[in-house]
Amino acid sequence: MKTGKEYIESIRAMNFELYIDGGKINNVCDHPHVRPAIDAVAETYDFAFKPDLEEHVITRSNLTGDTISRFQHIPQSTDDLIRKVSITRYANRYLGICSFRCAQNIFGPLLHITHKIDKDKGTHYHDNALNWIKMMQKEDLLGCPAITDPKGDRRLQASKQPDPDMYLRVVDKNKEGITLRGAKLCQTGAVFSHEKFVMPCTTHRAGDEAYTVICAVPGNEKGIINISNRQSQDDRRTEGAEIDLGNIKYGFHESICIFDDVFVPWERVFMCGEVEYLDEFNNMFGACHRPTTGGCKSGWADVLVAATEMIAYGNGLAKVSHVRDKITDMIALTETMYSCGVAAAAQGTKLPGGFAYLPDPVLANNAKYYISKAVFDLIRLAEDVTGGILCCCPGEKELKNPEIAPYLERFMKGIDGVPAEYRIRMVRLIENLSWGLGSILHSAAHGGGSGQACKMLLYEFSQATPLREEARKSARRLCGIPV
Amino acid sequence: MKTGKEYIESIRAMNFELYIDGGKINNVCDHPHVRPAIDAVAETYDFAFKPDLEEHVITRSNLTGDTISRFQHIPQSTDDLIRKVSITRYANRYLGICSFRCAQNIFGPLLHITHKIDKDKGTHYHDNALNWIKMMQKEDLLGCPAITDPKGDRRLQASKQPDPDMYLRVVDKNKEGITLRGAKLCQTGAVFSHEKFVMPCTTHRAGDEAYTVICAVPGNEKGIINISNRQSQDDRRTEGAEIDLGNIKYGFHESICIFDDVFVPWERVFMCGEVEYLDEFNNMFGACHRPTTGGCKSGWADVLVAATEMIAYGNGLAKVSHVRDKITDMIALTETMYSCGVAAAAQGTKLPGGFAYLPDPVLANNAKYYISKAVFDLIRLAEDVTGGILCCCPGEKELKNPEIAPYLERFMKGIDGVPAEYRIRMVRLIENLSWGLGSILHSAAHGGGSGQACKMLLYEFSQATPLREEARKSARRLCGIPV
């Protein structure tokens, strides 16, 4: 397992190129917009070396028998599934921001689907997948799912788009491998992830075979062009800034990735054209991934609740009933998000082929749907309790201007014992968590599948369970209609 | 284990007395207001003999080694806890109404607290509890928690009430036992439960020792006076009624129980005056009980969803997008209620003394709080989709009046293939589930502790978890305040 330091060095060694600020850089580890996110990831690597976290973070690989991080583990039980949710809650509570460690949710579904295709079609995807996963575990690599296509006109399937590259596609295939062209958006952590896991963002249909490609690509592969996104308050991440960052330790970074004819050798290809298997894989990955949201959002929310409580304390309002009531509602939202994730894990089942445990897909999609709405209530309550200071607070340059600093120290203060600077630091943290860089809001709204996508899958999976039919029969029997 | 038939005979043999309809009866098994509830319970007894339910309903007692029903079992693992939630969902889905089988949630906390008191005080409550529980398991008896006191002026503690009997109390104590006076309200199933489990509904304080009593009393003990409640639509439960009942198979019954100097021998007493242990017991029982709500309410909701879907189908609207959308929201509410229950179970821990597994108290209270609000959204959506027919539908006497029946057959019909009578039966079921006799609404609002009580406990338990302190430290560290 890598330490945080080794992780950073391995990223530095990869020399990622990134278009940002109107130019191009290749030292992402030193850029103030990127480094704090790298530090967040490094912290999660260091978890593995903290004795008190050992039970939660370390496990044994079912593939190699090696000691590995749970962030690389394929769940072999519901306990494994639940622990994944819990460690993610821990990580986000520790970091106050995205922990970037969900890519392993792909491993189980990948082994399953490649095995199935190989059996049906005589392909060799499964061994490719197995080898790649073993490498990920052995070298303790960070993966970045490359899923979201530009999509162009959402009414049209991939092969019918006016621009044929609006979904990533295979433009060339030869004995050695395949060539990819197109783009992937919403690439969280792409410029500090060792590996890209490329998969379609939707269920392609017949005719879309060229678009049906799942494979792994080194993050700095030739032909990959990374373009930085501009997000809320990233401008504050300038030289010397601190207080105004809110989260002074960790950050977030997202980019767009252009695939300008990227070559992928066959041993890194896991699906190529088998359009009829895509739906199952996508849905299975969704089911694996979405319970994690229950962990990450509740961990994030833990920090928001704590910060809001401390602001209330600093205002002298900690024991006021409506404040207490709102804090409790924030806790209720947090624990319900977590419950949705844990329940999906606890009701997980072994995949037919036995490669992994899969969370319950109904509960998994329900979790993400619930969460996509709940976070807006969370930030509403946080803003309510925090008060007007949340958007009426001078920046740190003013705080440090000696001409006016004494005024601000007096007038931004709360109760005795809570200095103005502490109040302001906490306010900036709440601001950051709520709608700042890498906020809970945006991660919950669309990260890991939109609420609407999950709602539709919730319906579909729900209709497929025996429970629905049972309930229909019960309803008929109870009211006297022949079953 | 008893069959349903044996259960009914055992109840008949107990000759419960009940004040109802302005008079007194002692044949509850034949009264149209009570019998359908007895039939519901009987059905749950029969579960144990259905081969396909064996895995879900049958287990082995950790106390006696006997094969027992899970409805009598003390959970020995998180798996046991989760199965309790699941079997309750099944039961309520099967019955479309309360399944009356939660009393065993008391067993674990009871063994725990009696052991603790005995150790501290040299009392002999634990053996009493053990013997009583073994009897419950061996004879497969139905228990009825007797919790809710009249409470009078809610601002005053028990011993300060103008009327000293507003909380049940011990008015006499002698070598043989104790004498109880007072009343317990909201007695669900009291007149068809073998045993009453008497416990305080609140945490009494110093001075309230006489009110601090936990014991078991045979349901038909001398001095017990049962008075029937009048609930929504119970009037429809008259001779020969069917369609208008909605649920034509099962019912619900609740009463008030006066304790007019009821004697309880010491071997049935589990706490008597040890006021300082009450808070722990109450909260532990709440934590055991409330996840069950996630099961029962979701089972109920399964039927409501199914019925609503069938009405939509009968109207030709099954595939209309806003209808589909609302059905999906009903499913989401259902699965979130269930998730809250399952998660509390999955995060359960072994009690210090090892007597039982206890669900996570934060998540347990959160479950009930969530549910107390969610059901109102459920019935809103059901009413929305069902349409005006939900309150504009002739009764069965009109349906059977030959002069007008042909009109009703024509004009109450939906699409071809769905006769008027079927639509009406389904509408009556939705009416019953929503706000009829024993509806999900009322059970969710106050059954098993009000939403508000759970909200307050959610806050308290939450503050006590290491997680809160961890989050506070994290917030300070992240924004740069010395931890």
Place this chain on the structure above:
Amino acid sequence: MKTGKEYIESIRAMNFELYIDGGKINNVCDHPHVRPAIDAVAETYDFAFKPDLEEHVITRSNLTGDTISRFQHIPQSTDDLIRKVSITRYANRYLGICSFRCAQNIFGPLLHITHKIDKDKGTHYHDNALNWIKMMQKEDLLGCPAITDPKGDRRLQASKQPDPDMYLRVVDKNKEGITLRGAKLCQTGAVFSHEKFVMPCTTHRAGDEAYTVICAVPGNEKGIINISNRQSQDDRRTEGAEIDLGNIKYGFHESICIFDDVFVPWERVFMCGEVEYLDEFNNMFGACHRPTTGGCKSGWADVLVAATEMIAYGNGLAKVSHVRDKITDMIALTETMYSCGVAAAAQGTKLPGGFAYLPDPVLANNAKYYISKAVFDLIRLAEDVTGGILCCCPGEKELKNPEIAPYLERFMKGIDGVPAEYRIRMVRLIENLSWGLGSILHSAAHGGGSGQACKMLLYEFSQATPLREEARKSARRLCGIPV
């Protein structure tokens, strides 16, 4: 203007026939299920003779110059529109139930559309309408809108239904008049209304001309068959019942009306086949009608808030912060419902022809949509504050049984000064208002158009306002896209 007594006598004289309890009656004024609703209407007639209400209830007819009740008035200003909302709030607050006085919302749109058709087609509907309205005003008659058709398969237009009578239609036309066949459901107050106002419940399309009929029919016309609905808790309305009724003074009655070839002379016909005018009329009527909902639901809610407050007081909880908070949220919901109605009225405009003032159709439909959801929050909060007693309360027969009455007097009591009987009476009122006979819930869900119907109209009308286009241009201009 009629007094309440005169109103009742006039209804008695009409000898309405009603199928109910499996038989047929013609003395509705003496039937315990119907009379309390008649009493409610009578009360609204008496409003006109109360000096302190004069300003609110009495006005001058713009058609005849006569002094008339506002319940018969065609609004001639936004002030008239607002007063309609306010007097309805008053009426429902006074009655605690539907006040049955909305039919005049038809008058304005009727005069408008008949004038338009006459102008285009040379018909004589306008004079028919004018004469009928003058009669309504002069004789102070109660009208009952007959709108809701059975609808059968909702996917099919009227003329394509397998059963041609699933929408009311004209089966014969001759020199004297037309003959109607079909049914109208959800007929609130039909058996004690002097006049039926028949109109389609949907916008018919080409081919549906036979279904496009608007006319007035005396409530007791030959061929009309009234069949009583069975609603929640109507069974309690038996001889001698009182406390358990909740609302001991007033009631509600709804029925189904079969039109078994009802003849209507031409002078009572206002539209017959002019399908292209129907949409405008329907939408205009909706816009007139829906603000009234803001009045009636808030009046109803006023009583629910007051009753809930008194229960809290009786429990000693009036000043507890979470109770105060919930009561305030109930008030907020109430005032928002009212605001939606008042705003639609205040933004009303004069109809092109000048026949009446029309509320703003966007705000009118928004009002009903908001209300259709808000009432469920209202009853949730009421149930929360009221407590378990809301469904755990013995009936009045038990209260009056001398053997047990003393127990109930003690144990159903709250604080000193609030006797058990008062608490129970108030609880029964809350039960009645919430989900009892004629509850706010059902009236809000589907009365006056379902929430969904209003939502769709809200969208349509909203798109048609200049404001939308203005906002689109503004958005483009603000972000730098050529307008």
Place this chain on the structure above:
Amino acid sequence: MKTGKEYIESIRAMNFELYIDGGKINNVCDHPHVRPAIDAVAETYDFAFKPDLEEHVITRSNLTGDTISRFQHIPQSTDDLIRKVSITRYANRYLGICSFRCAQNIFGPLLHITHKIDKDKGTHYHDNALNWIKMMQKEDLLGCPAITDPKGDRRLQASKQPDPDMYLRVVDKNKEGITLRGAKLCQTGAVFSHEKFVMPCTTHRAGDEAYTVICAVPGNEKGIINISNRQSQDDRRTEGAEIDLGNIKYGFHESICIFDDVFVPWERVFMCGEVEYLDEFNNMFGACHRPTTGGCKSGWADVLVAATEMIAYGNGLAKVSHVRDKITDMIALTETMYSCGVAAAAQGTKLPGGFAYLPDPVLANNAKYYISKAVFDLIRLAEDVTGGILCCCPGEKELKNPEIAPYLERFMKGIDGVPAEYRIRMVRLIENLSWGLGSILHSAAHGGGSGQACKMLLYEFSQATPLREEARKSARRLCGIPV
């Protein structure tokens, strides 16, 4: 009346000093953080000269008979009150941001309370007020309410704070005038407003006389120290930025104002120490001010709805049912906010002394309470429909980098006809409206009084209306309790 240009010149002439960016400036009209806000105000001045707005913007002063802007007018009718709400909706729809023109909501209450004090105490405040208001109208000046005190320990009243200046106070009084010391926070538009209107942010109590001061101060008075706040995304307002601003035309600016011994002559003082009148004034001002929120938030929301619709169109999703549904829910929230404001205005009444019309205080406070929650639903729905691009979008520097621009033009594009740049501009506008600089969120949460403050006033005012007592009597009468 001033033109926009004249307004800007008048501000430039005042040489406001502002601490910002770690230094001090006195050319606010040229600073990129301030100028866009000044441009927004200037636009509202120009409204008065647009012929098509004349009816909505121009009126006659009841004080001077002069033609004045409605933004300076004291409402003399409910029509005036409603027009104030409507013109504010227009202004915010036009600007997509705060329109800064609410200060005149103070005029009516000020004339009322000063008249009352003078009558009771023989003071001369009323003439002072009258003269100041006439000057405001005549010179068409912009006022900035200076209300929010630092408040320190919220549990303590002003005179008991450890630091005596935590609420603004009078530190000296002499024949010529008074001297103010302290601070006012949340000063929206302070550095481009001609006049500050100083008033307490809370109801002071006996002992707080020194804190009870209402007066007017020229915005650039000696002793005033303005310190700029740092708000979300204000960093983007740098030289040359355009697309990333979202709103490329108008902006927002807020600051903190220190009163470092500011002298105010008596003729500008309207209350000084008369603590017993403060509650009435504060509440009256709240009632005048809060309906305006219904206008400004709905105007803002109009732009958000339009932008969200256009994004959906650009994605090819304009007609998808769930998108249509969400847009409609956004419209419903918008129109309900507006309705709450309009209704408070429509139900307004003439002040006893006749100085102005006052909106209904129950409905006014309800409006702000509703709005403080509704905006979070609005931005949730906007983010849902907009999709992941809302936080995954490259900045304009990348868009303009010729090396990668062609990629972005292809891959950020939606349907044919909607170029990438247009999509991105619209996304940036939504970002700005939602949580960017001067967003609707923050304005709704705490601007014009927090939701909680309004909720408490809603309760208080509501209890004082005859309606509540009427409803209580009605409830008792209806259920048979002697009234």
